[in-house]
Amino acid sequence: MLGEYRISGRRASEIAASVEGGVAAGDLTPGHVLPPMRELATHLGVNPNTVAAAYRTLRERGVIETAGRRGSRVRSRPASTARGSLRVEAPPGVRDLGAGNPDPTLLPGLGEALAAAGADYDGGPCLYGDAAVVPRLAELARAGLDADGVPAGPVAVASGSLDAIERVLAAHLKPGDAVAVEDPGWGALLDLVPALGMHVVPMALDEDGPLPGEVERALRAGARALVVTGRAQNPTGATVGSRRAQELRSVLAEHPGVLLIEDDHGHAIVDLPLHPLAGATERWVFVRSASKAYGPDLRLAVLTGDALTVDRVTGRQQLGPGWVSGLLQRTVAHLWASGAVDVPAVARSYGERRDALVRALESRGIVAYGRTGMNVWVPVGDETGAVARLLQAGWAVAPGARFRIASPQAVRLTVSALSAADIEPLADAVAAAVPPARPVSYG
Numbered sequence: 001m002l003g004e005y006r007i008s009g010r011r012a013s014e015i016a017a018s019v020e021g022g023v024a025a026g027d028l029t030p031g032h033v034l035p036p037m038r039e040l041a042t043h044l045g046v047n048p049n050t051v052a053a054a055y056r057t058l059r060e061r062g063v064i065e066t067a068g069r070r071g072s073r074v075r076s077r078p079a080s081t082a083r084g085s086l087r088v089e090a091p092p093g094v095r096d097l098g099a100g101n102p103d104p105t106l107l108p109g110l111g112e113a114l115a116a117a118g119a120d121y122d123g124g125p126c127l128y129g130d131a132a133v134v135p136r137l138a139e140l141a142r143a144g145l146d147a148d149g150v151p152a153g154p155v156a157v158a159s160g161s162l163d164a165i166e167r168v169l170a171a172h173l174k175p176g177d178a179v180a181v182e183d184p185g186w187g188a189l190l191d192l193v194p195a196l197g198m199h200v201v202p203m204a205l206d207e208d209g210p211l212p213g214e215v216e217r218a219l220r221a222g223a224r225a226l227v228v229t230g231r232a233q234n235p236t237g238a239t240v241g242s243r244r245a246q247e248l249r250s251v252l253a254e255h256p257g258v259l260l261i262e263d264d265h266g267h268a269i270v271d272l273p274l275h276p277l278a279g280a281t282e283r284w285v286f287v288r289s290a291s292k293a294y295g296p297d298l299r300l301a302v303l304t305g306d307a308l309t310v311d312r313v314t315g316r317q318q319l320g321p322g323w324v325s326g327l328l329q330r331t332v333a334h335l336w337a338s339g340a341v342d343v344p345a346v347a348r349s350y351g352e353r354r355d356a357l358v359r360a361l362e363s364r365g366i367v368a369y370g371r372t373g374m375n376v377w378v379p380v381g382d383e384t385g386a387v388a389r390l391l392q393a394g395w396a397v398a399p400g401a402r403f404r405i406a407s408p409q410a411v412r413l414t415v416s417a418l419s420a421a422d423i424e425p426l427a428d429a430v431a432a433a434v435p436p437a438r439p440v441s442y443g
Contacts, residue, residue, distance in 0.1 A: 007035070010046055013176055015054035020063055023074055032074045034064060060405075062194050088387055090396035095417060097426075098398035100234070102269070102374065103416040106349060107295045108340035110331065117330035126326030132314060133157050134329040140336045141288070141302040150286050151279040153304040156314050157324045160299045161263055161289040162188050164313075165227065166196065168285045168305070171312035172259050173198060173224055180218035180226045182210055184377070184403040184410065186234045186263075189227060202405040207371045209233065209240035212247040219251070225259040226252075230274055231266030232292075232373025235403045235412040237354070239266065239372045245275035252280035259309075260284040268293030270372045271347035283309050290332050292374075293341045300324055300332050350374045353415040353423070360427035366434055376413045380434045383409035389433035395426060 005027040009015035022028035034040070037055060041048040055072055058064040066072045090096035126134075138155045146152075158164035169179065175197025181189060183202030193200045201223045203214040210228060219226070228248070231239045240248070252260060260281045264274065267288050278286045285305035290298045304310065317323070335341070354370045361368040361378065370376035380386040380400075387399050390411070400410035411434075418426065 007040060007044070009044065009054070010050075012050050012053035012057060015040075015044070015046075015051060016057045016063075019054070019058055023063055028074050030074050034072045034074070036071060057199060060194065060200050062191075088391060088396045088399065094391060094394050094396050095422075096396045097413045097415075097417060098396050100375070100398065100412075100414050101296065101416055102292055103349070106341075106346050107293075108335060110295070110335075113331045113334040113338070113340065116334045117327050120330050121327055126323070130326075132317070132323035134326055134333060136337075137302070137329045137333040140333055142304070144336070145286065145288070145304055148274040148276065150274075150276050150304060151284075153286075154307060154310045156303050156310050156317075157329060158287075158301050158303060158313075158317070159321070159324055160291060161265070161287050161301045162192060163299075164285070164287045164301045164303045165189065165261055165263065166192055167313045167316060168259070168261055168287075168303070168309060169193070169196060169198065169225060171309055171316065172283060177225070178218075178221065178223040180215065180223035181405075182227070182229060182233065182238075183405045183407045184235055184400065185227075185405075186229070186265075187402040190403070190405065200405060202407070204407065205233070205236065205238050207236075207238050207369065208244035209238050210248065212244075212251050215248060215251050216254075219255045219258055223258065225261060227261045227263065228277060229263045229265050230276065231264060231270045231272060232375075234265055234373070235375050235398070235400075235410075236377045237370040237373045237375055239270065239272055240275050240277075242273075242275050245277060248277055249280040252277065256282050258283075262286045264288045265292065266373055268341050268343050269346050269350060269374065271344050272372060278305070282306065285309055285313075290335075293343075293346065294332065294335055298328065298332060300328055347372075350415060353418050353420075356420070356423045357413065357415060357418070357427065360423050361430060364427055364431040366427075366431055370415075374414055374416050376415060377410055378413065378430065378434060379408055379410045381409065383411060386411050386434050390429055393429040393433065395429055 005022045008018045037051040038048050041051045059066060064072050065075050088098055133155055141155050178199040178201050179193045180201045180203050182205050201218045201221055203210045203218050205211060258281050260277060262278055269292050278284050283306055285303050287301050287303045289301040354376055357376050358368045358370050368376050368378045383400050387397060390397050398412040
């Protein structure tokens, strides 16, 4: 069973690293069966619990999978493969509610902003050695953050939220460190953490965001970083309210050394107030992206945080891309300054469709969640079956596996493509495909 590749190590981290090394070198190929825990423990002269901890780490990093009595084996799908690959392609005639895109009719036109950015650029193009952040964008970003109660701090710019979060994690953490994340949560983030060699610690949530007890448990378990979505959490729509924010800040006050990352996923598509946690720990970053309200192709996010963290992020950035395009920064600045997005109208448009779908499902005995944003999360007993039946009925939805770690099975429906006339037929299709499910603890 041990085969030619000899797994080594005395500690769980060393054993996990040995297996990962074998996978990386091609000595442990996809489908390769790993030795039973007790057999490997005897071979290495360690406690079986040590091997169990190593295997658990490898599973959470996506390196191996366990199939009951058939044992653990190297995953056939590489750990770097995105959860987005689990999406269901919508064939002709099928409505796509799984891609998670915003409603194109709610996105602002870019012609005026691009023209203004071009004219501004002609008056003074960005050159090597110039400031990495366009002053007008920094000014507008800081004003917006101030208005939302985000503590003072330097402003930096990254190529979207995920780029910002990756840079922040890399600024303070190392492979093997633990990161607490929402479960269910943003699939790209659930991929990113193990891709960085870090360990995911899932936290359950309700409609007000992460449960304080879950955050406390994760931090006591050794999580060195915590990622929280303030509004329109993907996929559940949860939004951190004032009371929950106070509770979470109290928990964080007992763990001042934890790196706090806040993702303002609902910026400019939600009209509920923001209740930031920023400043509750010594090291913190608040990230605000332009993608959902202004268009996914605007690959730009602003971030602020404590001076040391932002300095590390920008210092490392200078050794790579250097800066985010000044033309792009000027374009976003013009969009912000001109009020190109009518936030109350956008929030109302998504809210009317989302709330109507939740009500229609509930009237059919189907539990559904979607407090804010553009998604509705529906717990199911058989995720694969529900997705297949809905596809046959003409609706492509996102399987919950894209967003889950330990939380129950579900499907995600994005309301962006729905009209008022779609709500009842869709609710009928969901009711036919999904037996009534027991309520669970997420928003």
